[in-house]
Amino acid sequence: MAIGVLSLLGFQLVDSAFIARLGTAPLAAQSFTFPLSFFIIGIQVGLGIAIAALISRALGAGENARAKRLGTLVLMAGGGVIGLLAVxxxxxxxxxxxxxxxxxxxxxxxxxxxxxxxxxxxLGALLYFVYSLFRAHGDTKLPGKMMVLSSLVNLALDPLFIFGVGPWEGLGLPGAALATILAFATGLVVTCRQLARQNWLAFNGVKAEALLSYKPFAGIAGPAMMSQLMPPLAAMLAISIVAPLGETYVAAWGLASRLETLSLMVILAMTMSLPPWLGRCYGAGDWSQIHRLLRLALKVAVVWQLSLGVLMALGASWVALALAGQPEVQKALALLIRFLLPSYAALGVCMLIVSAGNALGWPLRAMLLSAARLFICYLPCLWLGAQLGGWMGLALGAAIGNVMAGLTSWHVLKRILSRPHRQAGVAKPV
Structure with a gap:
């Protein structure tokens, strides 16, 4: 999954790197669309979390027929919800x-x-829902391979559609979107063919299953979607804080947003692959294994993310040179990298704890943690830093907000897991 996430997020960063060659104005325009794109992704990830949690719990409890009905139900409903939102x-x-x-x-x-x-x-949301179904059944290899395939298709088509070839001038900014359409369509064709060979879907009894499962599904998907929608809302507020500083800083902020998701590839891979495993342990009542998994995941998050952040901060000028075309954007981006990248170790801790909460029966606490991270820790520090220190103050404030969020999440997790029934090997209704 880490390899798949790296390739998927890498092609998004490649999009921005190619668009940066068109000029500051197209790059700034694309940066304005990021919050709404993240909004769509937030909805699809919230639905995907519910898919993985319910199906993995059903499989852990030996309810295979119900898992098939749930798979069919959520694929149909998810595609309709995202389509309506896009319109x-x-x-x-x-x-x-x-x-x-x-x-x-x-x-x-x-x-x-x-x-x-x-x-x-x-199309990306449909592909994500299919990935969620495979992950819930314990198959992370196919989603990872398809992410790599999609990224390679996009990488090959991006320069052709953006800049053109020979006498064809290309489409500019819309060309990047067209390349993404064809990349996701390729992934969908391959994964749906593989899905058709599996016995993971059942159409009989779907209506009855919808009436039976909509409450537990909403109980997970609702808070999970709220948790996932908070980042795009925060991104909208953040870019409104950045916009008065000028077009150069908006462009640099957009590139930093792409770089953030790429640098968090291991964390994002664990947020996708860990919850189905935790969900099966939860369904089987194996809290000792849950403790071991969480300890290992958090150690990996801190060590990996801090090491990567320090290396990226040391090479910030070279990274900015590779991504941005204009010297002013390069300088602004390098400053963000130096402050933000090391702080993602704390952000990764918060992301993993929120992801685990949705699988372990406390989605409301996970949603509240997401809210605290963004609206108590991150945004106030971002705004205050911008007011007091301009661009440098904004970068420092964002880093401080990430550290505060990680420490808060760790404290909450310690309190939840210290309860007696969660230290024993017996599950108790939450």
Whole structure:
């Protein structure tokens, strides 16, 4: 999964790197779309968390027939929800981007890009739901391979569609979205063919299963979606804090957002692969194994992320040179890398604890942790830093907010797992 996440997030960063060659204005325009793209991803990840949790629990309890019905149900419902959301975001694009601070120049770049980007987001959501089904059944290899395949297709098509070849001039910014559409479509064709060979879906009894399971599904998916929707909401507020500083800083912030997700590849891989494992242990009542898994995951998160963050901070100038085309954007991006990348060790701890909470029967606490991370720790520090120290203060404030969030999450986890029935090997209803 780490290899798959690396390739998937890598092609998103490649998109931004290619678009940076078009100029600061197209890159800034793409940066304005990130919060809404993250909003769609938040919905799909929340649904995916519920898919993995319910199916893995059913499998852990030996309810294989129910797991098949759940798989069918969530694939159908998830595609419909994301499709409706995409239509709404296309219809409301002008007022939303204006509220985010986009000027007329940015809107002219966004308009032809947004429709194909929404199609790409819908296809990506469908692919993610299929990945969730495979992960719930313990197969992380196929999703990882398909992420690599999708990224390679996108990498090959990006320069062709953005810049063109020979007499064809290319499409510019919309070309990046078209390349993503074809990449996700390729992944869907392959994974759906593999899914058809598995005996993991059942259409008989789906309606009855929907009536039976909508409450537990909503109990997980609701808080999980709220947890996942908070980051894009925070991203909207964050970019509104950055926008008054100027187009250069908006462009640098957009590149840093892409770099953030790429640098967190191991954490994101664990948030995808760990919950199904925890869900099976939860269904079987094996709390001793849950303790061991969480300890190992958190150690890996801190050691890996801190080591990577320090190395990236030391090479910040070279990383910025590789990603940004303009010297002003390079300088602003390098400053962000030096402050933010080491702080992602604490952010990774918070992300893993929130992910574990959805699998272990405390989704509401996980949602509250997400809210605290963003609206008590991160955004106030970001705003205060920008007010007191400009761009450098903003970078320092974001780093401090991440550290505060990690320490808070660790304290909450210690309190939850210190309860007697969660130290023994017996599960107790939550």
């Amino acid at each position: 709404i975001l296309w219809w409301l694009q002008a007022p939303i981007f204006t509220l985010l601070g986009a000027d007329q120049t940015a809107l002219e770049h966004i308009r032809p890009y947004w429709a194909p980007q929404l199609v790409a987001a819908w």
